[in-house]
Amino acid sequence: MTARHRLDGAVSLVAGLTFGAGLVLSGMTQPAKVHGFLHFFGRWDASLAFVMGGAVVVNALAWQLARRRMKPLLAERFSLPARSDLDPKLLAGAGLFGVGWGLGGFCPGPALTSLASGAMQPLVFVLAMLLGLGLTAAWEHRQRAVELGASEGAPEAVPVKQS
């Protein structure tokens, strides 16, 4: 294990600690507050808007600094998503995620952090979430294999038409 690898791990640990503390401090680990935030036309609790607002402002300032550097301090390049188009899968996925978020009051970070409370509800939520992630990943993997098979394997598989 190289020194850079160890530093990478140390940064991840500190970032995780900071993130978890931020989630608890902000109220994101209380599903009732999440429900209050999403209840725009009910008794709207706007406070959680300040969580995303605060996080985005700090992170956007940092990104403006980071992008001037050619690469991160401990890695060869920034690992960023390459796509910029809006596809149906993105929107369908985000839509389903929102329904789950509204039903349970948890999104992935707060659910994981809430495991620290030892309560049953976040545990059930996280196990179901892992199942959903795993099943979907397996399905995507299969789809990709089928697509590859169709584009590369097909010419051999399809019998050549006799003329």
Next chain:
Amino acid sequence: MQSSYLMALAGGGLIGLSAAAMMFFNGRVAGISGIVGGLLRPVAGEVSWRLLFVFGLLAGGLVASRGVTPAFGASEAGMGTTLVAGLLVGIGTRLGNGCTSGHGVCGIARGSRRSLAATLTFIATGALTVHLVRGFA
């Protein structure tokens, strides 16, 4: 009431700092669903940092919960609803390539169109779901 806004802002600031550190040092997006999802199909050299981050998430929450009340809460959703909610969140974040952190915090901060669209979508369907369950008043 006033203090819950300040706490939200302070907590959000910490989350932003965490995401900034991940990008500045490691070049990675601090998207929780992606970090955890990567553990389900482990790739050599990509496991330990993910585990350390998740461990930190729990430990950081535990430490903060000593000073914040109430720290953790439960929703009124029953176990069946919680199970369905978790499944939908897992499926949705995988299909949609991210959750509140990856899209809502990191993507929007970079000015990503996809993340903005995803965030508006999950807030809209989340709000619709809550209104259908709790009513419009």
